Amino acid sequence: MPADSNLRPYPTVSLYGVPFSKMNMKETVNYLTRAVEERRPHRVVTGNPIMLMAGKEDPAFQRALATADLVVPDGAGVVWAARRVKQPVPERVAGFDLMHELLRVGDQRGWRVYLLGTSQDILDAAAAKLAAQFPGVRFVGKRNGYFTDEEDAEVVADIRRAEPDLLFVARSLTKQEPWLAKYGDELAVPVMMGVGGSFDVVSGKLKRAPALFRKFGLEWLYRLLQEPSRYKRMLVLPKFAIKVVKDGDKVLKTP
Numbered sequence: 164m165p166a167d168s169n170l171r172p173y174p175t176v177s178l179y180g181v182p183f184s185k186m187n188m189k190e191t192v193n194y195l196t197r198a199v200e201e202r203r204p205h206r207v208v209t210g211n212p213i214m215l216m217a218g219k220e221d222p223a224f225q226r227a228l229a230t231a232d233l234v235v236p237d238g239a240g241v242v243w244a245a246r247r248v249k250q251p252v253p254e255r256v257a258g259f260d261l262m263h264e265l266l267r268v269g270d271q272r273g274w275r276v277y278l279l280g281t282s283q284d285i286l287d288a289a290a291a292k293l294a295a296q297f298p299g300v301r302f303v304g305k306r307n308g309y310f311t312d313e314e315d316a317e318v319v320a321d322i323r324r325a326e327p328d329l330l331f332v333a334r335s336l337t338k339q340e341p342w343l344a345k346y347g348d349e350l351a352v353p354v355m356m357g358v359g360g361s362f363d364v365v366s367g368k369l370k371r372a373p374a375l376f377r378k379f380g381l382e383w384l385y386r387l388l389q390e391p392s393r394y395k396r397m398l399v400l401p402k403f404a405i406k407v408v409k410d411g412d413k414v415l416k417t418p
Contacts, residue, residue, distance in 0.1 A: 209258030211238025
């Protein structure tokens with residue numbers, strides 16, 4: 164896996180040492196489609212300000228972000244930060260949308276998909292809805308996210324047996340990216356992507372923010388209105404904005 168942006172075959176902007184892709188959604192989907200067709204493993208991070216700030220506090224988490232094969236600008240705050248340092252990305256590439264775009268391609272090409280994470284009831288509901296929406300996709304496995312470190316080998320073995328083209332992982336912030344970074348080489352799935360709370364939305368447990376909220380970068384606010392308990396986590400967003408303004412061009416430098 165690439166250790167720096169110079170090894171990536173697409174343009175990037177480095178924000179606090181994390182190389183964000185400058186590809187738009189269509190280019191990203193085409194790039195990952197080629198990865199599947201060529202069986203080239205890719206670990207994909209859907210990056211946002213909360214992740215960047217977590218990386219500032221945890222070197223291991225920072226490495227998980229910085230060494231990913233592809234980091235897309237998921238958060239509106241990332242798009243804003245890149246624009247502020249005059250290295251703009253063309254658009255936000257939301258993980259929820261990217262997952263669905265890849266499934267659309269997989270629907271046409273008969274790709275194999277494995278779903279990992281969240282609770283069993285949400286996982287079952289999400290899997291059923293995705294299977295109905297994308298009947299051409301072969302859903303070859305699923306596992307809830309409540310497993311211990313001692314069960315990692317069993318989970319990895321199950322995924323390897325299933326031989327998926329796409330692996331979508333929905334676990335907590337502290338587990339999702341580090342777990343994929345730890346086992347990505349062993350899993351060797353063409354597209355391995357953390358999707359956060361996407362299964363919650365697909366299952367119907369949560370509603371996705373309306374288009375107007377998404378247009379103005381306020382999806383975080385809509386999520387907060389649905390889950391007020393997330394307010395402490397959301398306090399990171401203004402801290403990130405203040406830090407970007409204060410740091411100026413230092414945002415572009417590797418820590």
